[in-house]
Amino acid sequence: MKKVLLLTGIIAGALSFTGCGGAHGNDPGEAYMPDMYYSRAYEAYGYNNQPEDHNLKARGAQYNGMPVPGSIARGDAFPFALPAGDSGYATAASYKAPGQPASITPEQSKEAQRLYQINCAICHGTALDGNGPLWKGGDGPFPAAPRNLMDDYTKKLSDAQIYHVITYGKGQMGSYASQVHPAERWWIISYIRSKQGPAAAATDTAAKATAPAAGTGPVAPVVTNATK
Numbered sequence: 001m002k003k004v005l006l007l008t009g010i011i012a013g014a015l016s017f018t019g020c021g022g023a024h025g026n027d028p029g030e031a032y033m034p035d036m037y038y039s040r041a042y043e044a045y046g047y048n049n050q051p052e053d054h055n056l057k058a059r060g061a062q063y064n065g066m067p068v069p070g071s072i073a074r075g076d077a078f079p080f081a082l083p084a085g086d087s088g089y090a091t092a093a094s095y096k097a098p099g100q101p102a103s104i105t106p107e108q109s110k111e112a113q114r115l116y117q118i119n120c121a122i123c124h125g126t127a128l129d130g131n132g133p134l135w136k137g138g139d140g141p142f143p144a145a146p147r148n149l150m151d152d153y154t155k156k157l158s159d160a161q162i163y164h165v166i167t168y169g170k171g172q173m174g175s176y177a178s179q180v181h182p183a184e185r186w187w188i189i190s191y192i193r194s195k196q197g198p199a200a201a202a203t204d205t206a207a208k209a210t211a212p213a214a215g216t217g218p219v220a221p222v223v224t225n226a227t228k
């Protein structure tokens, strides 16, 4: 017992000589290699306020840190050139978008199914039949009937038209541009196509008739489902 008391006394005594109070209270001490503690922060996309030798603007360059207009991030698709609205949608009927991949990988297809189930199935149904839980054959809360993506009408839409619809929305369907990345939109379209199967031949001419006349925009050769 005595030993314990003695030990406690020694420790308490030692502590009373140390501790963090006193003159050094707010002093963080000496910084070894201060550049590593306090880095020179460049503001992304901002004018930088670095010293002269690092400051392109101060050296006369027209530089603001922004990507050059029209830049495409590495691995990103070309922008979709068609505008929102009826005219863009009509042009899309015979438009081959430069950003559309020729094919997608099995992994992308699997991801497309997941993205479809997250973003589209709530209205268009897990079976793509236009009868998702928000519609429920008219009993659901959504006011407009979602399109049956398995019907001939949708089979005859061009890929670019579906891309246009996902990007800008149509009628009661809103835009999904902020939810679905441009590349993923093509994957979802590819997924829908893989479920659809070929369109019925009898109404084939009807779809072609809705294609705009030549010269109404950046029209590439007509790509119908039948040719793919």
Ligand code: HEC
Pocket: 116, 119, 120, 121, 122, 123, 124, 134, 142, 144, 145, 146, 147, 149, 154, 157, 161, 162, 165, 166, 170, 171, 172, 173, 174, 176, 180, 188
């Ligand atoms: C909130 C409900 C809702 C969601 C979610 C939704 N849609 Fe729609 N979609 C609709 C409705 C309603 C229509 C019918 C619009 C019209 O013709 O007025 C429609 C129409 C369509 C059409 C036919 C367009 C045409 O040219 O007539 C396609 C294709 C389509 N949707 C694809 C998708 C895809 C792909 C997604 C997921 C990225 C999606 N939709 C998500 C409600 C929805």
